[in-house]
Amino acid sequence: MAAVSLTVPAPRTGFLVVQPLRRKYCAGCRRGPLPMLVLEDAAPRCLDCADLGHLVFLPRGDTALTRRSREESGLSAVVVRFNRRKGRYERQGVLVEEAALTRAEERCLADAEARRRRRTRDARHRAAQDERFAETFAAEILRLLPGCPAGRARGIAAHASLRGSGRVGRSAAGRALSEGAVVSAVVASVRHLDTPYDRLLMSGVPRHEARRRIAADMEARIRTWREGGDGTDETVP
Known part of the structure; x- marks a missing residue:
């Protein structure tokens, strides 16, 4: 020993x-x-x-x-x-x-409870921040594209600015509300919701070819919204 x-x-x-x-x-x-x-x-x-x-x-x-x-x-x-x-x-x-x-x-339990309450407060604060930013983003969409329906603008803003998504609204340009970032968010929404782009991809059409095929319809919708029209009379194939 x-x-x-x-x-x-x-x-x-x-x-x-x-x-x-x-x-x-x-x-x-x-x-x-x-x-x-x-x-x-x-x-x-x-x-x-x-x-x-x-x-x-x-x-x-x-x-x-x-x-x-x-x-x-x-x-x-x-x-x-x-x-x-x-x-x-x-x-x-x-x-x-x-x-x-x-x-x-x-x-330690008291500290854990304090941390839980702090996390809850922080989450509420972030949610409020995100809501205010989404409202600001939607307002900027309507300023640049006044023909875009208000509900659609809010939906685009909420989608583009979702925290942790990596989408354009969370980028530095998006946070700065640059025109390019805001319009890019709208373009992405129109591409997927107002054109047959997704169906073309699912049918095997290459991405670049699918974008080429829907470019005219997408540009027409964006132009109409930019000029103040609502685009409801346009036909999307």
Whole structure:
């Protein structure tokens, strides 16, 4: 056991407890094999003999809970186990007072609830921002293309400005309401909803050829909206 004690890392603060790989017995009470032990004068001691038996084990994984448990606990210990493959001791968790763990869990739950409320507020704020931007985008569509039906403009704006979509309304140009970006959103909508473009693609027509075939109808619709007409008298094949 003396050889092992030379390789066990010294804790920065508090006590160090080892999870042994081999069967070890307490040098004091002779109980064992021990799941955890403390080395005193190169001899293994069980947690009860080391006056640590009242502590509870908190496995590693939750950094915030571990930190707060140690803050709340008047007595604590770091638990390590030797990793043969890596040739070093690795931290497995901590031993802390049970009441301290309870208080730490309550603090973490309070923080989790606070984070949940913050996420809810942030989501509402983003939704309000998105709604205002979509309204502004729709207004810009109607300014540039006054013949576009108002409901259609709102639909185009909502689609183009959907958060996380990567569509033109979320681009830098779209956020700046540049004419090119706004008209591009309208063109995309007309292409898919007011022409047979999608049917041509589904029938196997190459994309560039499909665009060529519907170009005249699409340009006519955009021109009508730009000039103030509603385009309802146009026939789309």
